[in-house]
Amino acid sequence: MNRLRIGLVGTGPWASATHAPALAGHPGVELGGVWGRRPEAAAALAATHATTAYADVDELFAACDAVAFAVPPDVQAPLAARAAAAGCHLLLDKPVATSVEGARDLVAATERAGVASVVFFTLRFAPATSAWVAQQASVGGWFTGRADWYGSFYAPDGGDAAFSSPWRAGRGGLWDVGPHALSVLIPVLGDVTSVTAAQGAGDTTHLILRHTGGASSTAALSLTAPVKGAGLTVELRGEIGTALLPGWDGPGEAFRTAIDGLVEGAHGGGPHACDARFGLRVTEILAEAEAQIARA
The missing domain is CATH 3.40.50.720 (NAD(P)-binding Rossmann-like Domain)
Known part of the structure; x- marks a missing residue:
């Protein structure tokens, strides 16, 4: 080859x-x-x-x-x-x-x-997390899920801005870490059929999602969380109990x-x-969330 x-x-x-x-x-x-x-x-x-x-x-x-x-x-x-x-x-x-x-x-x-x-x-390519996503998608029977991604790039108490950029500062956690959350929730729970969005403190955005098959999920997305409050959690709850996304070793x-x-x-x-068409679907969902916040 x-x-x-x-x-x-x-x-x-x-x-x-x-x-x-x-x-x-x-x-x-x-x-x-x-x-x-x-x-x-x-x-x-x-x-x-x-x-x-x-x-x-x-x-x-x-x-x-x-x-x-x-x-x-x-x-x-x-x-x-x-x-x-x-x-x-x-x-x-x-x-x-x-x-x-x-x-x-x-x-x-x-x-x-x-x-x-x-x-x-x-998270769809890191070995531990991609294997976890595939396993949970094969199990099925999930009732609900949540993806909380609290970054501190722009934290008031001094986050890690080594990879800061104007677009991240301007568009915030919804567009920077929101794609990560959706990339994990969608393959397990199904495509998003409706989204409700609300603004929190700083750039924090909260999403409530409905998925094909009837499951629901939430996401909390931020780049302005306090340094000591930063972290990532993805949790699923369903017929077999609870599943937590494992840690990963970087990009x-x-x-x-x-x-x-x-x-x-x-x-x-x-x-x-994870091709361009899936990327389009993620953009459609996040754009709808952003439009809801703008109208609020």
Whole structure:
């Protein structure tokens, strides 16, 4: 099987700490180059991993079989659509976009081009958590669930802002950690049939979800929780009792698994469960929640 040549769009902290090392070190792919809005940052990241810095993003697309994205969602969506039109398979970050129109345009581009897509929802690719999701989905009989993700990136008492960015600060926990919550709840409880949203303290958003099959769930999403109150809990309750999401070891190994998924899809493995269309569904749900809060 030929090694997939994957370009990288983005040069920020996530690109430098997770995307580029995983792509450069993966035995099944080749890091085909880097493009970023800051040429000096692209040059430095490319030099670190012995690849090419491209001054023009379309030249990167033309030189690669696939492209990984580590840029804000509403920068990602139109660039990824261009990459798909150039015949590139897509390794996307979540959320794929923060507008339904942008996400739909991206999905349409992938379908017109017939390219594979994988969206990096971390918990769906980290070994321990992805195995847990698959196990709970196979068991069934769940009555309710909850996904509480209290981050402290922008905590009043001084959170960890190492991976801060303007889009996270502006859109808050709903759009940053909300996709993670939905990526775990939906495959176990079914698609969301209705959502009710309410604003809490800071950027905190509370969701009440109904799922196909009749189960319900809740989600609490924040990037402004006090440092000592931060944490992640996913809990399911059903006929067999209670199940808690296990811990995981960070994004590195998970991203390598996402690369595996894209390679398989690029070589005819069929659509991935976390493809661009699933990314669109997540955007639709979060956009409805955001609209409800705006109307309140």
